[in-house]
Amino acid sequence: MLKRCCVLLFLLLPCAAAAQYPGDEYYPYAEREERRELLTTDSAIFYRAVQSPSDLYGLRTDFNLPQVALRRRGLDYTLERTSLMGVAVSYRYLTALRLLGAEEQRYAGLAAAPGEPCAAGGMRAFRFSDGEPLQPFLASVRFTDRNYLVGAKAAVSASPGDGWRISAALDARTGRDMHVEGVFTNAVTAGLRVARRFGEGHELSVLCIVPPSVRGTRLSSSEEAFTLTGDRLYNPAWGWQDGRVRNSRVRRETVPLALAAYAVPLSASTSLTAALAAEAGVAKYSMLDWYDARTPMPDNYRYLPGYTGDRETEQAWLAGDPRYTQIDWDELIRQNRMAGGHAVYALEDRAERLCNLAFDVSFATDVDARLTLRYGVSLRRENTRSYKQMRDLLGAGYVTDIDRFLIDDDTYSNKLQNDLRHPGRTIREGDRFGYDYALTQRGAALRLQADYRSDRFRADLSAVLGSDAVSRRGYYEKELFPGGQSCGPSRVVRFTPYAFKVVAGWAFSPRRYLEIAAAAAARTPRAGDLFFQPLYNNRTVDNPVPERIYAAQLNYRLTGPVVDFQATLFAVTTLDGIETRPYYDDMASVYCDMAVTGVGRMSCGAEAAADIRLSYRWQLSLAASAGRYKYIRDPRVTVLSDVDNSAVDVQAVSRMGGCQTGGAPQLTALAEIAWFGPKGWGCRASAGYAGRRYVEPMPLRRTDRIAGQGGITREFFDAFTRQERLPDAFTLDAALFKSFRFERSRLTASLMLRNLTGEADTVYGGYESLRVRRIRPGDDTLYAPHASRYTYAWPRSFYLTISYRF
Numbered sequence: 001m002l003k004r005c006c007v008l009l010f011l012l013l014p015c016a017a018a019a020q021y022p023g024d025e026y027y028p029y030a031e032r033e034e035r036r037e038l039l040t041t042d043s044a045i046f047y048r049a050v051q052s053p054s055d056l057y058g059l060r061t062d063f064n065l066p067q068v069a070l071r072r073r074g075l076d077y078t079l080e081r082t083s084l085m086g087v088a089v090s091y092r093y094l095t096a097l098r099l100l101g102a103e104e105q106r107y108a109g110l111a112a113a114p115g116e117p118c119a120a121g122g123m124r125a126f127r128f129s130d131g132e133p134l135q136p137f138l139a140s141v142r143f144t145d146r147n148y149l150v151g152a153k154a155a156v157s158a159s160p161g162d163g164w165r166i167s168a169a170l171d172a173r174t175g176r177d178m179h180v181e182g183v184f185t186n187a188v189t190a191g192l193r194v195a196r197r198f199g200e201g202h203e204l205s206v207l208c209i210v211p212p213s214v215r216g217t218r219l220s221s222s223e224e225a226f227t228l229t230g231d232r233l234y235n236p237a238w239g240w241q242d243g244r245v246r247n248s249r250v251r252r253e254t255v256p257l258a259l260a261a262y263a264v265p266l267s268a269s270t271s272l273t274a275a276l277a278a279e280a281g282v283a284k285y286s287m288l289d290w291y292d293a294r295t296p297m298p299d300n301y302r303y304l305p306g307y308t309g310d311r312e313t314e315q316a317w318l319a320g321d322p323r324y325t326q327i328d329w330d331e332l333i334r335q336n337r338m339a340g341g342h343a344v345y346a347l348e349d350r351a352e353r354l355c356n357l358a359f360d361v362s363f364a365t366d367v368d369a370r371l372t373l374r375y376g377v378s379l380r381r382e383n384t385r386s387y388k389q390m391r392d393l394l395g396a397g398y399v400t401d402i403d404r405f406l407i408d409d410d411t412y413s414n415k416l417q418n419d420l421r422h423p424g425r426t427i428r429e430g431d432r433f434g435y436d437y438a439l440t441q442r443g444a445a446l447r448l449q450a451d452y453r454s455d456r457f458r459a460d461l462s463a464v465l466g467s468d469a470v471s472r473r474g475y476y477e478k479e480l481f482p483g484g485q486s487c488g489p490s491r492v493v494r495f496t497p498y499a500f501k502v503v504a505g506w507a508f509s510p511r512r513y514l515e516i517a518a519a520a521a522a523r524t525p526r527a528g529d530l531f532f533q534p535l536y537n538n539r540t541v542d543n544p545v546p547e548r549i550y551a552a553q554l555n556y557r558l559t560g561p562v563v564d565f566q567a568t569l570f571a572v573t574t575l576d577g578i579e580t581r582p583y584y585d586d587m588a589s590v591y592c593d594m595a596v597t598g599v600g601r602m603s604c605g606a607e608a609a610a611d612i613r614l615s616y617r618w619q620l621s622l623a624a625s626a627g628r629y630k631y632i633r634d635p636r637v638t639v640l641s642d643v644d645n646s647a648v649d650v651q652a653v654s655r656m657g658g659c660q661t662g663g664a665p666q667l668t669a670l671a672e673i674a675w676f677g678p679k680g681w682g683c684r685a686s687a688g689y690a691g692r693r694y695v696e697p698m699p700l701r702r703t704d705r706i707a708g709q710g711g712i713t714r715e716f717f718d719a720f721t722r723q724e725r726l727p728d729a730f731t732l733d734a735a736l737f738k739s740f741r742f743e744r745s746r747l748t749a750s751l752m753l754r755n756l757t758g759e760a761d762t763v764y765g766g767y768e769s770l771r772v773r774r775i776r777p778g779d780d781t782l783y784a785p786h787a788s789r790y791t792y793a794w795p796r797s798f799y800l801t802i803s804y805r806f
Contacts, residue, residue, distance in 0.1 A: 085259070
């Protein structure tokens with residue numbers, strides 16, 4: 001038996017080492033370039049292997065399904081957790097973690113994750129192993145026509161001796177998108193990890209990742225704008241300035257992460273791991289603002305010929321006149337210069353200054369050979385300070401910090417000050433203005449997990465009990481809401497989140513495993529959703545409660561020399577969701593703050609995936625999912641006037657029951673054939689499908705005040721309440737790669753082509769508008785919803801990667 005184990009470790013170690021530096025994120029085939037013999041045995045030691053977590057469906061569909069909005073299982077993205085050594089981390093650090101050699105383990109749905117809390121949407125856990133990479137150096141360059149043009153990666157890992165290990169990584173991307181005008185990326189991610197082993201099993205490590213980036217983004221638009229321009233990738237966010245393209249929606253981020261971890265064995269059966277993480281930096285998103293002027297956004301409904309009925313406007317759009325179809329920066333600057341100093345138009349940043357701290361202590365105790373207890377405590381403090389900052393006055397000299405929306409208000413035009421403590425403040429480039437506040441969430445949680453394993457049976461029980469507190473602090477005193485209504489601390493909203501999960505599985509043989517899981521949880525709402533208008537109002541929503549989650553999952557796994565198969569049945573129900581947002585209410589003709597409470601959704605369905613080894617060099621991969629993702633309760637909608645908190649609509653019933661979850665295909669399918677040839681050659685082709693897709697529904701439209709009052713005819717009522725189904729999406733992709741092996745190094749070149757057919761009419765996603773349009777045929781007034789907004793997927797695109805490991 002010992003000899004067999006040694007042979008197994010000898011065969012698996014190169015696989016783990018090769019995974020230290022995975023290929024480009026758009027090239028997930030690096031580990032399959034060389035076929036390896038499958039080790040077969042009937043030893044009972046391999047019951048543990050078939051019991052280990054596996055997400056075959058996720059691995060096969062991540063890059064092969066159509067390029068559309070994909071909320072797996074119809075669940076919100078926030079229900080998926082990503083952690084590093086027990087601490088939740090953001091997606092922005094994942095590229096650096098992989099380059100630094102972190103091992104990534106995926107858990108689908110309710111699969112048991114050692115030492116991690118329950119996450120109904122699954123999780124990704126990153127940890128650094130003790131092994132040494134066989135090829136510690138990586139250099140790669142890549143070329144693409146999506147989001148950027150050129151990218152490069154470099155990574156190195158070294159062990160200078162005396163227990164030290166040092167890893168460094170760099171990833172850079174630059175260039176503009178070749179399909180969507182105005183979209184570009186200039187980003188660098190640098191990472192460094194230093195670890196020192198001393199004593200018996202003691203390890204201290206320090207990790208730092210710095211990911212500065214500047215990205216030009218694109219905006220959704222209406223179908224009318226796409227049709228008039230004849231461009232499915234039309235982007236209203238950019239325009240010409242002095243003959244150069246300038247994007248008004250640019251995201252700038254510099255949010256470094258630092259993490260220190262210490263691991264030590266306390267006894268022969270108990271170990272301790274402690275981690276302290278800090279995330280601090282600034283994220284900004286620019287947008288145009290205007291003062292007593294018309295909106296500069298070219299696809300505003302008032303500028304489209306469907307509203308104006310103007311033939312000249314229609315001809316200008318059809319001709320692609322950029323003065324109509326894009327932002328006219330030169331005209332904005334001209335109007336500013338004619339205004340005599342005060343800006344008519346300006347470019348501002350919506351800034352968020354983050355300071356998040358997290359501390360986690362975990363213990364693991366092996367009670368006996370079958371039972372392991374994992375327990376610990378986590379503390380966190382998340383603070384986000386939000387404010388507006390003037391980026392570019394576009395040739396003007398200043399703006400005055402007042403609420404421009406109230407200038408012509410008959411009642412409140414004498415209460416214009418955004419900050420009573422600095423009335424009439426003159427704002428120049430770089431100054432803060434408009435609003436300034438901070439949202440703080442503090443939390444503590446205790447967790448306990450029992451992991452029992454016999455040869456065939458496995459059981460995991462976990463419990464998490466926490467306490468959270470959320471509050472707001474205003475730094476400006478809004479004249480509309482003087483004193484503590486806007487400035488200073490708000491009341492503290494407290495919650496008691498919890499999570500309980502049980503997982504049980506039975507291995508019928510070393511190749512077949514059945515597992516069932518169930519969970520119940522309650523989580524704290526997002527801090528911004530607890531306030532009607534967090535920009536300048538301390539008022540919280542009435543009677544906030546945590547969101548409740550109930551989930552169950554049945555998983556079957558089959559492994560063998562020819563077929564690896566996995567099938568999952570799942571059901572997830574979320575209740576008491578809260579959403580808030582500000583908007584302009586066309587029916588009340590006033591700016592409003594809306595709170596939607598009691599949101600309930602259900603997701604149920606099945607996923608299945610299989611890898612079939614047709615021969616030594618050919619492999620077929622299949623995956624499919626089918627489900628129903630819908631709203632199961634009618635939420636309540638409360639609307640308050642933004643100027644005085646007076647009620648516009650209170651606890652109105654929104655007829656959302658039966659609406660489908662947006663951005664979540666209810667049918668998916670994938671087929672991929674791969675060939676791993678001699679001398680490092682390989683290729684693959686895949687076909688993907690996503691169907692039963694819907695736009696994101698808006699609860700406000702389905703209340704009696706909107707649909708009932710506005711839908712005076714059956715046609716108009718259906719327009720407010722009917723949810724649009726998006727066309728099904730198909731894609732055909734292909735890849736070709738070649739590896740050159742040298743003594744201790746490898747050079748790999750790969751070319752991936754996405755959307756080979758060049759399909760340009762695939763809708764990426766869409767959402768309903770909150771706005772209502774007035775139509776006046778004669779003396780009557782009719783109401784109709786504004787058109788939904790869409791984003792279209794990219795046409796044919798490519799990724800060329802050349803990497804060298806040595």
